[in-house]
Amino acid sequence: MSVPGSRPLGEINTTPLIDVMLVLLIMFVITIPAATHSVEVDLPRDCTDCPAVDNVKNRIVIDGSDRVLWNGNSVSHAQLGALLAETRRLPIEPELQFxxxxxxxxxxxxxxxxxxxxxxxxRFGFVGNENYRTFAAR
Known part of the structure; x- marks a missing residue:
C-alpha cells in the first residue's frame, strides 16, 4: 500500500559497496608479492683478450658472414662494448669508422x-659507401 503523497525512493545505499571495495583493495595490495627479483645487466668491462685500440682511428667492419671485426680482428658483441668504452676513456676520442x-x-x-x-x-663515420654508388656495379 502506498501512502498518499509519498514517492518511491530511487537512491541506492553505496556505503556497503564502498566498504566491500575498500576491503578488496586492501586484500589485493597485501597479496601482491614484493619485487625481490633482479635483472642481470652485462656492463662493459676491461677486456683482456680484446685487440688493441688505436689512439687515432679505429674501424669496425661487418663482413659477409656477419663477423664483427675491430681493426681486422674478430670480436664478440661484449668485447665490442668494452672496446667502445675504452675509446671513450681516452683523453682524445679516436675516430670510429663503420x-x-x-x-x-x-x-x-x-x-x-x-x-x-x-x-x-x-666521432663516428660511415666508410666504403662509394662501393655502392651505382646499383649495377655489384
Missing part, C-alpha cells in the same frame, strides 16, 4: 650501430 659489407645482415649492423650509440661515441 663499414658493413653488402652481404652483411641488417640485424647485426643495427645491433652494432646501437652499441656504438649506447657507448656515446661522438
Amino acid at each position: 663499414e658493413p659489407a653488402s652481404q652483411a645482415s641488417y640485424d647485426i649492423s643495427a645491433r652494432t650501430l646501437h652499441a656504438i650509440e649506447a657507448a656515446g661515441i661522438t
Whole structure:
C-alpha cells in the first residue's frame, strides 16, 4: 500500500559497496608479492683478450658472414662494448669508422650501430659507401 503523497525512493545505499571495495583493495595490495627479483645487466668491462685500440682511428667492419671485426680482428658483441668504452676513456676520442659489407645482415649492423650509440661515441663515420654508388656495379 502506498501512502498518499509519498514517492518511491530511487537512491541506492553505496556505503556497503564502498566498504566491500575498500576491503578488496586492501586484500589485493597485501597479496601482491614484493619485487625481490633482479635483472642481470652485462656492463662493459676491461677486456683482456680484446685487440688493441688505436689512439687515432679505429674501424669496425661487418663482413659477409656477419663477423664483427675491430681493426681486422674478430670480436664478440661484449668485447665490442668494452672496446667502445675504452675509446671513450681516452683523453682524445679516436675516430670510429663503420663499414658493413653488402652481404652483411641488417640485424647485426643495427645491433652494432646501437652499441656504438649506447657507448656515446661522438666521432663516428660511415666508410666504403662509394662501393655502392651505382646499383649495377655489384
